[in-house]
Amino acid sequence: MTWIDELIEIVGPDGxxxxxxxxxxxxxxxxxxxxxxxxxxVFPTNARQVSRIMQVAYRYQIPVIAYGQGTGVEGHTIPLQSGITIDFANMNRVVAVRPEDFVVQVEPGITRQALNKILGPYGLFFPVDPGADASLGGMASTNAAGTEALRYGAMRQHVLGLEVVLADGRVMRLGGPTMKSSAGYQLTSLFVGAEGTLGILTELTLKVYAIPQLTVAARAVFNTIEDAGEAATEMIMHGVAANRLELMDEQTIHSVNVVEGTEFPEQPTLFLELAGNHHNALLEDLETCRSVASDHGTSDWTVEWDADRRQALWHARHKAALDILAASGGSHPFTTDTAVPLSALPRALRHARETLNRMGIQGAVLGHVGDGNYHIVMGINPEDPHQLDQARAVNEAVIRYAWEQGGTCTGEHGIGMGKTRFLREERGESSALYWLIKDALDPHNLLNPGKTIPLRD
Amino acid sequence: MTWIDELIEIVGPDGxxxxxxxxxxxxxxxxxxxxxxxxxxVFPTNARQVSRIMQVAYRYQIPVIAYGQGTGVEGHTIPLQSGITIDFANMNRVVAVRPEDFVVQVEPGITRQALNKILGPYGLFFPVDPGADASLGGMASTNAAGTEALRYGAMRQHVLGLEVVLADGRVMRLGGPTMKSSAGYQLTSLFVGAEGTLGILTELTLKVYAIPQLTVAARAVFNTIEDAGEAATEMIMHGVAANRLELMDEQTIHSVNVVEGTEFPEQPTLFLELAGNHHNALLEDLETCRSVASDHGTSDWTVEWDADRRQALWHARHKAALDILAASGGSHPFTTDTAVPLSALPRALRHARETLNRMGIQGAVLGHVGDGNYHIVMGINPEDPHQLDQARAVNEAVIRYAWEQGGTCTGEHGIGMGKTRFLREERGESSALYWLIKDALDPHNLLNPGKTIPLRD
Structure with a gap:
C-alpha cells in the first residue's frame, strides 16, 4: 500500500x-x-482525520501544507517540496456560538464573511478584516490584521484557544474560552503566526464583540502625503474612537479613477471610520478629526452616516488593491508590508512614494496609518524577470528604510517564502531562537518547509 | 577560583x-x-553582566532565579534548589521615553509606580496594575493583569519588545517598537508569562497610553453575590467604558470595616471606574450602569468625580487584601486565582462563598468580574499544617469547579511552584508541549527549576 492509498483509507476516495x-x-x-x-x-472532515494524515506524513517523511482560501501574499501555501496539501474546505463549521461568553468556536476552514453572517443575528461580530475573505485558520496562521486592527488588534489577540495537530499526529488543546489565563507557557500565541510550520490548526476559540450601535465614515483630502500621515498620527494621539484609519496616495486614487470611472480628487486621502454607542461622543470625535485635518490643510472633508453611503465613501479604499493591479496591466500583485514606529510614519510614506518615483515604477502607496503599517502595491507579471527585479528592489529599499526607523519588514502579511532572508537580517543572531523552537516541535521539518523562518545557518 | 569568585569578578564585591x-x-x-x-x-547593573552571570551558571550548572520586588503569590522567586538569585534592584532605569511612538523602553527592575511617575508629565501612563508595586520585569514574567486588564489587557498585550538572556548567556532581542509585527514566531509572548524559566529579561519595550481626560468612580451595593455578578456581566455586555469593574463580597467588606474602622454596608459590592474623553458619553455609561444595578436590586449607588473622593470610594477595594489578612489573624495570604467564561461568573462567585461557608473557613471573595477572574483570599499561618490543608482544600474545590465551567486554575497569578500539578491535570497530554519548549531553550533546567510547568512524567 502506498502512502496515497493510506490517505485514501483515512479521507475516502472523494476526500x-x-x-x-x-x-x-x-x-x-x-x-x-x-x-x-x-x-x-486531501480534504479532511475532522481533526481525527488530520491527525491520521499527519501520522502517515510523519511515517513517510512527506511535507505537509495547510490550505484555507489561498489568499496569502507571501507564498505561505505554496508547497515548495510538493507533498500533501490539506485543504480545509470541508472543515468550515461553527462548532459553538456562545454569545453570553463573547466566544465562538470554529473549524479553520470557515471564512471571515461566513462567520460574520452567523454572528450577526446575535449582535456580535469578529473584527479582524484583512480585506480578502480569508479562512480563519489562515488568518490565525499568518496573524492577519487589516483595517480594524487599529482598534481591535490582530488575530493573536483574538485567539483564546486552539486545537493543534503536531507533526507526529498528536492532538493538543491550548488555551480555552476564558478571557484571561496565566496557565503555563502561552502557546496559542506561538502557533498563531507560525504559518503552519509548527502544527496544523484544527479548531479555534475566538473572542468576538458586540456590534457598535453607531458607525460614521469620513474622508479627508490633503496636499501632501506627510500632511495626511501627520494628521492621522495626531488623530490617534487625541484618542478618537477610530475603527479604521487608512491612507491612499495620489497614484492610488488615480488608479481607482481610471478603473472605476470615478472622479475622486487625485491627492493623498485619509479614510476614517469611527464607531461607538454615543452619538455626541462620535460627533465630538468627528469634530476633532475635522479640526486636525483642517490644521493640516485638508481641502475636502466628507462625512457619511448612512450605511450605503458609508460603503460608497469607502469604495475607493476597498477597490484599491484590485484597481492598482488592473491599472498597471500586471497580472499579480507584489506588495510590501513594512511597519515603523508611529512617529516615523509620515516620512516613511514620503520615502515610499519617492522610491517609486526615483525608480520609475508604477505603484500605489497605502497604509493602515493608525498603527504604522503601510504597503506599496505593484502590479507585475512575475514571468518578466525585469519587472520582478524592479519590484524586489523597491521592496528591499523600503525594508531597509523601515529598519533604519526601528521598524520591521512585515507588519501583517508574514514571512512566508518571500521574506526569510530579510527576517534573518532583521533579527540577526536572535534568529537562532526560531530554529530552537522549530526543531523542538517539527524535528523532521515536515510542516511547511522553507517558510517563515530563515534558512539554517 | 570558585564560581562565587567568578561572579564577584563580574559584578564587583558590592554587587x-x-x-x-x-x-x-x-x-x-x-x-x-x-x-x-x-x-x-547578585545585583547586576547591565545586560552584559547578566549574560556573564549566566555563562558562569551554565558552566557550573547552577540554578538561577530572576528577582524583582518579590510580590508574587505563587512562590515564583523562591529558589527551590538554592543557587544564584539575580536581583534587578540596580537595573531600574527608563532607557527611553518615546511619547510620539506611545512606547517606553525600561530595565526590568523599575516598578510600575516609578514608571508611571516618569510617564505622567508626558500625559501618558502604563495601565497594568496588579495591586502591588511590582517590577515590570516581574510583571512581564508572570503576565500580570489586575484591575485595569478589563480595558487594556494583561502584560502580554503591552510587551512589544524584549531583550532576553538565554540559559547559556546568549543575548537575544525580540520584537521592537512597532505596534504591529508578523516577523517570525512571536517569541515575546512566549517569554512573557514564562516566569523566568526560559530566559532572563534584561530590557522591555512597552506600549503606553494617553491618560483619559475624564475618570469617574461608582459603587453599587447588592443583596446577593449573584445579583452583583449578573449586574457586572450585563454592564460589560452594554459596552460601557469601564476601566475597572471589581466585586467584593460581604465578608470582604466586613474585614475592611473591622480593620479600617469604616462603616460600609456589609453586602456584596461592585466598584466601578469609567474613563474617557467625552463627558456626555461617560454620563450615559454611568446611567446605563446605574440602571443595570437598579434592575438587579441595588440598594446603594454612589458616584464620585473628584480625584480624592474617587480614591476614598475605592479605598475599601484597595485595602481589601491586606485587611483580610489582618482580620483573619493569619500571617500570610493564600489566594486562589480561577477564571471562568464570562457567563459562568455569577454562579462561580456563589460557589466560592458557599465553599468557604461549608468548610467553615474565613476568607474573602473578590473578583475582576469584567473578565471572569476571581479570588478567594485566606489569611493563614503557613506553619500550621491544618490551616494550610484547609486552604489547599478550598483552592482545589474552586479549581475543580472552574474546570467544570471550562475555566482555568489561574487567570493572572501564574503557576509558580503552587499550581504545577493543577496545570498537569488542566492541560492533560498537551502538557508535553511545555517540556518540548523548555528543553529547547533551557536544556539543563537551570532557569527557575521546579516552576511553571508540570513535573516531567
Whole structure:
C-alpha cells in the first residue's frame, strides 16, 4: 500500500485528489510568487482525520501544507517540496456560538464573511478584516490584521484557544474560552503566526464583540502625503474612537479613477471610520478629526452616516488593491508590508512614494496609518524577470528604510517564502531562537518547509 | 577560583551578597509558600553582566532565579534548589521615553509606580496594575493583569519588545517598537508569562497610553453575590467604558470595616471606574450602569468625580487584601486565582462563598468580574499544617469547579511552584508541549527549576 492509498483509507476516495486542475489550484496563492504543485490534495472532515494524515506524513517523511482560501501574499501555501496539501474546505463549521461568553468556536476552514453572517443575528461580530475573505485558520496562521486592527488588534489577540495537530499526529488543546489565563507557557500565541510550520490548526476559540450601535465614515483630502500621515498620527494621539484609519496616495486614487470611472480628487486621502454607542461622543470625535485635518490643510472633508453611503465613501479604499493591479496591466500583485514606529510614519510614506518615483515604477502607496503599517502595491507579471527585479528592489529599499526607523519588514502579511532572508537580517543572531523552537516541535521539518523562518545557518 | 569568585569578578564585591539577611529576604515572596534561601544574591547593573552571570551558571550548572520586588503569590522567586538569585534592584532605569511612538523602553527592575511617575508629565501612563508595586520585569514574567486588564489587557498585550538572556548567556532581542509585527514566531509572548524559566529579561519595550481626560468612580451595593455578578456581566455586555469593574463580597467588606474602622454596608459590592474623553458619553455609561444595578436590586449607588473622593470610594477595594489578612489573624495570604467564561461568573462567585461557608473557613471573595477572574483570599499561618490543608482544600474545590465551567486554575497569578500539578491535570497530554519548549531553550533546567510547568512524567 502506498502512502496515497493510506490517505485514501483515512479521507475516502472523494476526500483526496491528484487531479491536475486541483493540484494547479493549490500551487499558487494570491501573489506574484511562482507556484509549485503538491503531490496530492486531501480534504479532511475532522481533526481525527488530520491527525491520521499527519501520522502517515510523519511515517513517510512527506511535507505537509495547510490550505484555507489561498489568499496569502507571501507564498505561505505554496508547497515548495510538493507533498500533501490539506485543504480545509470541508472543515468550515461553527462548532459553538456562545454569545453570553463573547466566544465562538470554529473549524479553520470557515471564512471571515461566513462567520460574520452567523454572528450577526446575535449582535456580535469578529473584527479582524484583512480585506480578502480569508479562512480563519489562515488568518490565525499568518496573524492577519487589516483595517480594524487599529482598534481591535490582530488575530493573536483574538485567539483564546486552539486545537493543534503536531507533526507526529498528536492532538493538543491550548488555551480555552476564558478571557484571561496565566496557565503555563502561552502557546496559542506561538502557533498563531507560525504559518503552519509548527502544527496544523484544527479548531479555534475566538473572542468576538458586540456590534457598535453607531458607525460614521469620513474622508479627508490633503496636499501632501506627510500632511495626511501627520494628521492621522495626531488623530490617534487625541484618542478618537477610530475603527479604521487608512491612507491612499495620489497614484492610488488615480488608479481607482481610471478603473472605476470615478472622479475622486487625485491627492493623498485619509479614510476614517469611527464607531461607538454615543452619538455626541462620535460627533465630538468627528469634530476633532475635522479640526486636525483642517490644521493640516485638508481641502475636502466628507462625512457619511448612512450605511450605503458609508460603503460608497469607502469604495475607493476597498477597490484599491484590485484597481492598482488592473491599472498597471500586471497580472499579480507584489506588495510590501513594512511597519515603523508611529512617529516615523509620515516620512516613511514620503520615502515610499519617492522610491517609486526615483525608480520609475508604477505603484500605489497605502497604509493602515493608525498603527504604522503601510504597503506599496505593484502590479507585475512575475514571468518578466525585469519587472520582478524592479519590484524586489523597491521592496528591499523600503525594508531597509523601515529598519533604519526601528521598524520591521512585515507588519501583517508574514514571512512566508518571500521574506526569510530579510527576517534573518532583521533579527540577526536572535534568529537562532526560531530554529530552537522549530526543531523542538517539527524535528523532521515536515510542516511547511522553507517558510517563515530563515534558512539554517 | 570558585564560581562565587567568578561572579564577584563580574559584578564587583558590592554587587554580590552571601549575607544571611539578604539571603533570607530573597527566600520568600508575598505568599504563604515556604521559603528557601539562595546561595548568593547578585545585583547586576547591565545586560552584559547578566549574560556573564549566566555563562558562569551554565558552566557550573547552577540554578538561577530572576528577582524583582518579590510580590508574587505563587512562590515564583523562591529558589527551590538554592543557587544564584539575580536581583534587578540596580537595573531600574527608563532607557527611553518615546511619547510620539506611545512606547517606553525600561530595565526590568523599575516598578510600575516609578514608571508611571516618569510617564505622567508626558500625559501618558502604563495601565497594568496588579495591586502591588511590582517590577515590570516581574510583571512581564508572570503576565500580570489586575484591575485595569478589563480595558487594556494583561502584560502580554503591552510587551512589544524584549531583550532576553538565554540559559547559556546568549543575548537575544525580540520584537521592537512597532505596534504591529508578523516577523517570525512571536517569541515575546512566549517569554512573557514564562516566569523566568526560559530566559532572563534584561530590557522591555512597552506600549503606553494617553491618560483619559475624564475618570469617574461608582459603587453599587447588592443583596446577593449573584445579583452583583449578573449586574457586572450585563454592564460589560452594554459596552460601557469601564476601566475597572471589581466585586467584593460581604465578608470582604466586613474585614475592611473591622480593620479600617469604616462603616460600609456589609453586602456584596461592585466598584466601578469609567474613563474617557467625552463627558456626555461617560454620563450615559454611568446611567446605563446605574440602571443595570437598579434592575438587579441595588440598594446603594454612589458616584464620585473628584480625584480624592474617587480614591476614598475605592479605598475599601484597595485595602481589601491586606485587611483580610489582618482580620483573619493569619500571617500570610493564600489566594486562589480561577477564571471562568464570562457567563459562568455569577454562579462561580456563589460557589466560592458557599465553599468557604461549608468548610467553615474565613476568607474573602473578590473578583475582576469584567473578565471572569476571581479570588478567594485566606489569611493563614503557613506553619500550621491544618490551616494550610484547609486552604489547599478550598483552592482545589474552586479549581475543580472552574474546570467544570471550562475555566482555568489561574487567570493572572501564574503557576509558580503552587499550581504545577493543577496545570498537569488542566492541560492533560498537551502538557508535553511545555517540556518540548523548555528543553529547547533551557536544556539543563537551570532557569527557575521546579516552576511553571508540570513535573516531567
Amino acid at each position: 483526496l485528489s491528484t487531479g491536475e486542475s486541483v493540484k494547479a489550484q493549490h500551487a499558487r496563492d494570491f501573489s506574484y510568487h511562482h507556484g509549485h504543485q503538491p503531490d496530492v490534495v | 554580590l551578597s552571601t549575607g544571611e539577611s539578604v539571603k533570607a529576604q530573597h527566600a520568600r515572596d508575598f505568599s504563604y509558600h515556604h521559603g528557601h534561601q539562595p546561595d548568593v544574591v
